[in-house]
Amino acid sequence: MDIRESILPGIGIKYRIDAESGDRIVIIIHDDGRRELYHFDYEDLEQSISMTTLNDQEARLVASIIGGMTYKPKQLESVEMTFDDFIIEWYRVESHYASVGKSIGELDIRQNSGATVIAIVEKKGMKYVNPGPEVIINDDAIVVVVGERDQQKRFKQILMNGSG
Amino acid sequence: MDHLVFEVGLAIALIAAAGLISSKLRFSVIPFYILIGMAVGPHAMELWHFDFRFIESAPFIDFMGRIGVLFLLFYLGLEFSVGRLIKSGRSIAVGGTIYIGINFTLGLALGFLSGFPVAETLVIAGITTISSSAIAAKVLVDLKRTANAETEMILGIIMFEDVFLAVYISILSGLVLSDSSSLGGVLLSALIALGFMLAVIIIGRKAVPLLNRILRIRSNEVFGLVVFGSLFLVAGFSETIHVAEAIGALLVGLVLAETEHAKRIEHLIVPFRDFFGALFFFSFGLSIDPLSLGGNAIWLALAAVVLTLFGNIWAGMLAGRTASLSPKASANIGLTIVARGEFSIIMANLGKEGGLLDIVQPFAAIYVLILAILGPLLTKQSKPIFNMLNKIFKFKDPRLRKEESNSA
Numbered sequence: 106m107d108i109r110e111s112i113l114p115g116i117g118i119k120y121r122i123d124a125e126s127g128d129r130i131v132i133i134i135h136d137d138g139r140r141e142l143y144h145f146d147y148e149d150l151e152q153s154i155s156m157t158t159l160n161d162q163e164a165r166l167v168a169s170i171i172g173g174m175t176y177k178p179k180q181l182e183s184v185e186m187t188f189d190d191f192i193i194e195w196y197r198v199e200s201h202y203a204s205v206g207k208s209i210g211e212l213d214i215r216q217n218s219g220a221t222v223i224a225i226v227e228k229k230g231m232k233y234v235n236p237g238p239e240v241i242i243n244d245d246a247i248v249v250v251v252g253e254r255d256q257q258k259r260f261k262q263i264l265m266n267g268s269g
Numbered sequence: 270m271d272h273l274v275f276e277v278g279l280a281i282a283l284i285a286a287a288g289l290i291s292s293k294l295r296f297s298v299i300p301f302y303i304l305i306g307m308a309v310g311p312h313a314m315e316l317w318h319f320d321f322r323f324i325e326s327a328p329f330i331d332f333m334g335r336i337g338v339l340f341l342l343f344y345l346g347l348e349f350s351v352g353r354l355i356k357s358g359r360s361i362a363v364g365g366t367i368y369i370g371i372n373f374t375l376g377l378a379l380g381f382l383s384g385f386p387v388a389e390t391l392v393i394a395g396i397t398t399i400s401s402s403a404i405a406a407k408v409l410v411d412l413k414r415t416a417n418a419e420t421e422m423i424l425g426i427i428m429f430e431d432v433f434l435a436v437y438i439s440i441l442s443g444l445v446l447s448d449s450s451s452l453g454g455v456l457l458s459a460l461i462a463l464g465f466m467l468a469v470i471i472i473g474r475k476a477v478p479l480l481n482r483i484l485r486i487r488s489n490e491v492f493g494l495v496v497f498g499s500l501f502l503v504a505g506f507s508e509t510i511h512v513a514e515a516i517g518a519l520l521v522g523l524v525l526a527e528t529e530h531a532k533r534i535e536h537l538i539v540p541f542r543d544f545f546g547a548l549f550f551f552s553f554g555l556s557i558d559p560l561s562l563g564g565n566a567i568w569l570a571l572a573a574v575v576l577t578l579f580g581n582i583w584a585g586m587l588a589g590r591t592a593s594l595s596p597k598a599s600a601n602i603g604l605t606i607v608a609r610g611e612f613s614i615i616m617a618n619l620g621k622e623g624g625l626l627d628i629v630q631p632f633a634a635i636y637v638l639i640l641a642i643l644g645p646l647l648t649k650q651s652k653p654i655f656n657m658l659n660k661i662f663k664f665k666d667p668r669l670r671k672e673e674s675n676s677a
Contacts, residue, residue, distance in 0.1 A: 111421050113415060113420060113421065113424050114348070114424050114427075114428055115348060115402070115406045115424065115427075116406060116409070116410060116415055116424070117415075119415065119416070119420070119421075121416075131416035133415045133416060135410075141413070141415065141416070143413075143416035145416075151417070151418060151595060151597060151598060153413070153416055153417075156413055156416070
């Protein structure tokens with residue numbers, strides 16, 4: 106792979122990347138934080154065939170996806186993060202779930218599933234880190250759970266049906 | 270009666286309207302600011318409360334335009350760095366020299382062949398040589414051309430032109446603004462101008478640690494006042510020794526660019542540059558009576574436009590070849606930097622201050638109007654234009670030739 110960096114005075118920095126596949130990608134980082142990605146034609150390396158514009162935050166997210174790093178999800182229903190057998194998963198509580206309105210103690214989550222709730226983020230911005238048994242699971246909250254794969258599966262059951 | 274605020278408000282509203290129209294049409298704003306200025310002015314009418322003649326406020330608007338020039342050049346100084354220019358390489362120095370050499374020679378030829386005296390010819394050559402960095406950089410971003418191979422060369426040539434502009438204004442202002450008519454006197458004032466520039470730059474470089482300390486001001490208000498104060502003081506002082514005030518502003522920018530506060534100053538200055546810059550174009554338009562256009566100024570401007578187009582394409586092809594770019598990319602170079610704008614008008618104003626022939630101003634107005642509109646259009650249509658030129662000239666791709674010789 107061949108990367109060339111050059112400064113575009115008054116505009117920003119330009120990176121030209123020639124990949125092994127024969128693709129040419131040019132990335133422009135504008136001084137205002139905007140990123141532009143250009144993809145050039147295989148046949149005619151002077152003709153850009155597609156381009157994308159990302160803002161600073163989007164560009165960072167895309168970078169972390171391409172880089173294979175995980176990031177804090179906002180829109181996804183569940184994303185996995187693995188430490189050996191342990192998985193951290195995010196669940197979005199939907200209004201039809203039977204667990205809505207019940208407390209962690211009532212559902213007896215740890216006993217019934219083996220998984221542990223490590224955080225709850227509610228839509229209105231309330232956050233609970235390591236919530237106690239009295240904390241109630243509300244509609245549209247995001248529940249972060251640590252546990253092995255089958256423990257996660259049982260937890261999902263409890264969340265949806267109200268019991269294991 | 271004093272309706273100064275109202276008149277200025279009217280002027281700004283007109284400028285804003287021009288700006289809105291231009292952005293609706295997706296066009297460069299500069300020609301619109303000038304046109305709206307030309308449309309009103311002393312020859313215009315007075316409608317009920319609205320006085321479009323701007324008689325009371327003319328000196329005031331003119332002054333704000335002058336401030337606009339100061340900010341434009343101050344910003345240029347802030348943005349400019351010698352390190353960057355050196356880093357951008359030899360091919361750009363070669364390309365920039367070719368570009369300025371060709372266009373400047375053509376400008377001089379135009380002036381002399383039309384029978385103008387030396388001073389006028391030099392101003393005209395300046396007007397036709399220096400392209401508008403603002404328009405060219407904006408067009409590149411707007412047309413999504415920043416990723417192209419020739420972009421570095423285009424921006425390099427623009428930067429090169431900025432250096433040329435700085436040196437040229439300083440020589441020219443010594444020549445045009447000085448009272449003396451003898452060659453010795455003119456040389457002396459040009460020397461004073463150059464000496465003043467060198468002195469400010471050298472003292473400024475030495476003073477960077479001191480400036481760093483002085484500018485470590487928490488309050489934005491006081492920070493702004495200190496920066497503006499030094500800008501106006503140095504620019505104003507330059508004028509008293511017959512060095513264009515624009516040069517003074519440029520120098521302050523160059524010196525402050527070396528301090529650790531450059532970014533903060535840039536942020537502070539940009540809104541002022543945009544606001545007063547717009548008033549600068551408007552006031553330039555205001556000083557031109559559209560009814561007086563015509564005759565010689567138009568013909569001269571049209572001739573200059575043709576020469577500039579020719580010179581730009583030629584210089585672009587040559588410059589591109591030295592950087593071993595393809596003919597198509599080389600054509601893009603010439604067609605992108607055709608636009609003329611702020612610097613040509615600064616040149617024309619210098620001529621006016623120096624009491625040169627009256628034709629220079631309307632000439633510059635028509636010339637800038639045509640090229641500021643034509644420039645972005647040509648850039649956009651560079652592909653069909655290249656194809657057309659290619660049919661006539663059958664450009665050879667230097668890279669292909671190299672490959673052929675390699676394989677042979």
